[in-house]
Amino acid sequence: MIEEISLVLLALPLLGGAIIFFLPPKNIILLRSVALTFGFLTMLLSCYLFLSYDLALGGIQFLTSLNWLSFSGTGQFSEDSIQLLLGIDGISALMILLSGVVMFTGILISWNIKDRLKEYLVLYFLLLGGVFGVFISYDLFFFFFFYELSVLPMYLLVGVWGSSTDFKSFMRTKEYGAMKLTLYLVAGSVLIWVAILAIFVEAGIGSFSITELSQVEFSRDFQILFFALLALGFGVLAGLWPFHTWSPDGHVAAPTGVSMVHAGVLMKLGAFGIIRVGMTLLPEGANFWMPIIMILGTINVIYGSVAAMAQRDLKYVIGYSSVSHMGYVLMGIASLHQLGLSGAVLQMFSHGIMTALFFIAVGIIYDRTHTRDIDVLQGLAKKFGFTASIFSLAAFASLGLPGLSGFVAELLVFLGLFQTHVWAAILGIVGAAITAVYMLRLISRVFYGPPSSLLSQSMKVSINERIGALILAAFIIFIGLVPFPFIRVIDVGVSELLSGLGG
Numbered sequence: 001m002i003e004e005i006s007l008v009l010l011a012l013p014l015l016g017g018a019i020i021f022f023l024p025p026k027n028i029i030l031l032r033s034v035a036l037t038f039g040f041l042t043m044l045l046s047c048y049l050f051l052s053y054d055l056a057l058g059g060i061q062f063l064t065s066l067n068w069l070s071f072s073g074t075g076q077f078s079e080d081s082i083q084l085l086l087g088i089d090g091i092s093a094l095m096i097l098l099s100g101v102v103m104f105t106g107i108l109i110s111w112n113i114k115d116r117l118k119e120y121l122v123l124y125f126l127l128l129g130g131v132f133g134v135f136i137s138y139d140l141f142f143f144f145f146f147y148e149l150s151v152l153p154m155y156l157l158v159g160v161w162g163s164s165t166d167f168k169s170f171m172r173t174k175e176y177g178a179m180k181l182t183l184y185l186v187a188g189s190v191l192i193w194v195a196i197l198a199i200f201v202e203a204g205i206g207s208f209s210i211t212e213l214s215q216v217e218f219s220r221d222f223q224i225l226f227f228a229l230l231a232l233g234f235g236v237l238a239g240l241w242p243f244h245t246w247s248p249d250g251h252v253a254a255p256t257g258v259s260m261v262h263a264g265v266l267m268k269l270g271a272f273g274i275i276r277v278g279m280t281l282l283p284e285g286a287n288f289w290m291p292i293i294m295i296l297g298t299i300n301v302i303y304g305s306v307a308a309m310a311q312r313d314l315k316y317v318i319g320y321s322s323v324s325h326m327g328y329v330l331m332g333i334a335s336l337h338q339l340g341l342s343g344a345v346l347q348m349f350s351h352g353i354m355t356a357l358f359f360i361a362v363g364i365i366y367d368r369t370h371t372r373d374i375d376v377l378q379g380l381a382k383k384f385g386f387t388a389s390i391f392s393l394a395a396f397a398s399l400g401l402p403g404l405s406g407f408v409a410e411l412l413v414f415l416g417l418f419q420t421h422v423w424a425a426i427l428g429i430v431g432a433a434i435t436a437v438y439m440l441r442l443i444s445r446v447f448y449g450p451p452s453s454l455l456s457q458s459m460k461v462s463i464n465e466r467i468g469a470l471i472l473a474a475f476i477i478f479i480g481l482v483p484f485p486f487i488r489v490i491d492v493g494v495s496e497l498l499s500g501l502g503g
Contacts, residue, residue, distance in 0.1 A: 006062040006086040006136050009049065009096065012042045013103070013132060017125030025118040032111065035121045039107040042128075046100025050489070053093045058492045060087035060138065060211070068142075081206050085139040090493025091345055092135045094486060095272060098352045099135065101475065102264040103128045105468035109360055110257035112367065112462075113161065120161055123153040127261065134269050140196050140208040143277065148189060150269060151237070154250070154262065155182040162253040163366075177253025184246035188236030192273070195229040198222075199281060213281050220284050227285025230278040231293060238270030239326040241299045248319030256363030259315070263322045263359065264352035271329045271348060279333075279497060287336070294334035298424050300327025301431035309438035314365065314372040317442060318358045321398060324431060325351045331424055332413040340416020341494045342487060347409035349486070350479060354397045354406060357472040361391035364465055374442070379451035386461050388447040390469045395443055397476050399436040405479035412487075 016038030023031055053061060069082040088096065106124070113120055126149065133146025155178050162174035200208055203216045236243045247267065254262050279286045304324025311317045325347065332344025364387045365380065366372050381388040397406040410432060417425035479486055 007064045013125045014129040017122045020121045039104040043100040043104040046096045050093045050097040063087040082141045083139050086136045090489045095135045098349045102356050106257040106260045108464040108468035111464045127153040138210045151185045157258045158254045161255045174253040177249040181246045181250035188233040191229045191233035195226045223282040223285030224288050227282040234270040234273035239323045244323045251319035252315040259359040260356040264356040268348045290334040297327045297330030305431045305434035314362045335416040335420045337416035342490045343412025345490045350405035350409040353475045354394050357394040360469050377446045378449045381447040395439040399439050403480045405476045408483040
């Protein structure tokens with residue numbers, strides 16, 4: 001049974017969504033109860049899998065295999081051409097934990113959604129089912145299938161339940177954000193699918209298994225060409241500059257629970273895809289293109305920080321901050337160094353938790369004041385004491401305050417960069433300094449100073465919002481103080497990855 005637990009992890013959110021689909025839409029309490037139950041069980045299972053990963057054994061664990069289709073590119077049939085091949089390594093173990101935590105807290109924050117709640121929850125669970133499928137799939141066909149499953153529900157979640165931004169200087173409707181997000185990500189998916197089919201045909205072994213394909217020695221020219229397609233396709237979802245513009249617009253338009261999943265988990269699928277598919281199967285292509293990814297990732301850091309400083313909408317600040325922080329992830333990956341790669345994976349987790357906490361705070365403010373305009377909001381700490389505290393905690397993690405998760409992750413990235421690309425490390429530190437400036441300025445302007453007229457009404461925070469925020473805050477603090485249990489698991493996966501890259 002222990003080997004099949006990865007299949008249970010995949011089935012839980014999909015089963016939860018299926019059960020909700022058949023429930024009466026007007027029974028709000030029943031819909032919320034079922035969603036909360038399945039979300040909580042999924043989070044518990046994700047924690048169990050992370051804690052149960054055997055560091056001494058390493059490699060792929062909890063392996064499950066179910067044959068689906070038998071066909072070979074050579075014209076012959078095979079018993080295992082396409083399999084539902086599931087497993088967990090040191091890198092995906094942490095991503096599963098992230099997904100479980102953000103999923104459950106996102107359900108708590110979605111408690112105030114009443115309009116078409118049934119449809120919202122079905123799409124939410126379908127999206128998270130795809131996310132878990134990506135992180136545990138070791139078959140390229142199903143990897144791509146779950147990748148698409150995690151992307152496409154975003155169009156409806158943003159377009160139907162999202163909100164539009166309307167400032168005097170510009171207007172962005174939720175339909176615009178949903179369409180832009182979908183077009184960008186589908187365009188990236190086309191490149192990924194072309195590369196996957198090329199790898200399958202070129203290998204000639206009649207299997208989509210990542211484990212088997214990693215044993216095939218592809219020509220250098222082939223690897224250089226198709227790693228570029230994979231890096232670009234996955235890079236779009238990872239917020240790689242200059243293909244990042246969908247991300248802030250998508251963050252802003254999405255409802256709070258979906259924004260948490262969008263920035264906290266979905267963007268990590270892009271970076272994870274570069275690691276799992278590109279670097280594992282095409283190591284020579286990775287070595288060739290990583291200097292370019294390093295340059296683009298560094299631009300991400302500086303550009304995202306400067307752009308965030310210029311925003312007037314709270315969500316846009318967090319959106320461009322995410323672009324900047326994903327730059328550290330890309331820089332760590334491109335370093336091809338043990339410390340840098342480990343820092344990149346830990347940064348993926350830290351940024352996911354931190355950004356989810358940011359969006360909870362912004363969601364609380366917007367639900368009570370009906371505005372996210374920084375020029376209007378001020379002095380909110382007087383009646384938003386809890387919200388000010390969690391926002392400040394996320395901001396301090398974002399700027400790399402020692403004792404919080406962001407510091408540990410960025411420190412590892414910088415240590416790796418100083419041993420491979422000193423210039424990138426220096427620019428990364430400059431980006432961190434800019435982050436400190438705009439985050440501290442944002443806290444000062446929004447939460448302190450003369451109280452806003454919007455504070456005349458009650459600003460109580462619900463128990464659901466408190467629980468969700470406290471869970472995320474606990475992870476930020478715990479990783480900052482006790483990072484080694486997480487780093488040890490990451491190092492196992494990173495060491496195996498680097499051995500395949502010749503380092």
